Amino acid sequence: MGFYTLGKILVVTSGKGGVGKTTTSAAIGTGLALRGYRTVIVDFDVGLRNLDLIMGCERRVVYDFVNVINGEASLTQALIKDKRLEKLYVLAASQTRDKDALNKEGVEKVIMQLAKDFDYVVCDSPAGIEKGAFYAMYFADEAIIVTNPEVSSVRDSDRMLGLLASKSKRAEEGREPIKECLLLTRYNPERVLKGEMLGVQDVEEILSIKLLGVIPESQAVLKASNTGQPVILDEESDAGQAYGDAVDRLLGKEVPHRFLEIQKKGLMKRLFGGRE
């Protein structure tokens, strides 16, 4: 293998569906590229690909992950270069209904090649604990556990943590375990204050992993997905800024957590900018 320095393999996972894995993968991947790192985001949700839509490159998918595994296309052909950022690429999932489209050897070959070519390989995991989710986390160095402050999501996240600790390649080879961190999404400080929603400390306490960030429930997220712009590019928005902070923390910077308190509207905003 020689003297390659391998990039970091990052999995964005959760167990539960609909908590914001793809939104997060798109935002974090884009954030890393914005900060100058060569980054590829890989969609592991075979059969239900959506990363392409969130990234706004759905009309440019020619070849996908499964094509590369099957040798029907080269990696260079399948990688979609982002139109906005020089260092950002996307590898789309296949829309095949074949459940066995992914296999360990094939995934390993592609992911390891990407790790040679990129600084960061962001693996967007599908929901559940089936094959796609398993392969997405199997080769990871670090894991971002996306969790909503809600009972089923927290429980599923804990289940996922158990799998990362026992079924990943690092675990099987007895190497240093995957670095896990928590990203709490769809956070509503107002409801937390009313006692209607689990607070960030509650979730941290239950899962006992390091907090990467808290993304507030935000209208900006739907707007971003409507237009195919990763929400981190909306620098005016709370969610965009919160993702920006999370990327900085991922890179080792100490950044204070924001958006944990109710955002008070200033007088001017109340008068002129009442609607987001």
Added chain:
Amino acid sequence: MNIFDFFRQRKTQNTTASVAKERLSIIVAHERGQRSQPDYLPALQKELVEVIRKYVNIDQDQVHVALDNQGTCSILELNITLPDR
């Protein structure tokens, strides 16, 4: 909800979020415990039931098998409830 309910709720900590936290703490601790148990426990339990059934008629759920780790030693705890005579 009126203003008194609001203060009462704050005081007694009977918010739905605190109920959620309590339920989660319990189930997560339970599931973590199961996770660390070896895979052979269910099979062991099944075979134990079969052996005991040769002598006494019991149900599957009358046998509890648990493995407890205390430092360097593990304790296999068997709890068998025999039917009333």
